[in-house]
């Protein structure tokens with residue numbers, strides 16, 4: 001069965017939706033104020049306490065500092081997902097399993113990380129994470145064949161392209177955010193839409 005991660009939990013309503021429909025992973029964007037999904041570590045802790053324990057929790061960060069890493073570890077997430085730069089110090093001090101994210105513009109850095117044993121998965125995402133944009137999945141063809149680690153496919157996946165994503169890329173985990181959000185016509189953001197969450201989880205778990 002293909003697994004699914006719903007990223008960008010921001011409020012209690014989001015947690016109620018995921019607790020009802022049980023994706024395999026949920027993500028929390030931290031220390032990244034540019035994102036509309038960014039929440040504080042305190043908000044994240046409150047939401048983590050309410051999340052169903054069957055769902056694995058992921059702290060999603062960009063180029064984290066040691067201080068941020070320590071706060072994430074103290075909050076007891078199951079995984080840390082690292083976009084941007086991962087310094088040697090952060091890698092060495094990290095006690096959480098790492099999901100290393102590659103935005104499709106820096107795929108060439110992949111080889112550098114292949115043998116690092118704390119890396120428990122790769123997230124392949126579009127150039128702008130959380131933007132709802134897809135990328136050319138063919139770029140992953142050679143990577144998919146030689147990787148033994150868990151592969152997350154992200155970037156603009158929705159109920160219309162998710163079956164094709166699964167059949168063409170065969171990821172272990174489908175990772176998405178924008179496609180299950182409530183957004184008004186003027187672009188205001190209201191968190192996750194429970195019906196959209198239900199629909200996509202049903203499709204992915206059925207594959």
Ligand SMILES: O=C(O)c1ccccc1NCC(=O)[C@H](O)[C@H](O)COP(=O)(O)O
Nearest residue numbers: 007035129130132154155156176177178
């Ligand atoms: O979601 C964000 O705003 C975000 C910001 C900074 C780094 C990562 C971010 N999201 C990471 C994810 O795992 C998203 O699920 C992934 O980018 C796919 O998003 P979408 O294209 O909106 O489905």
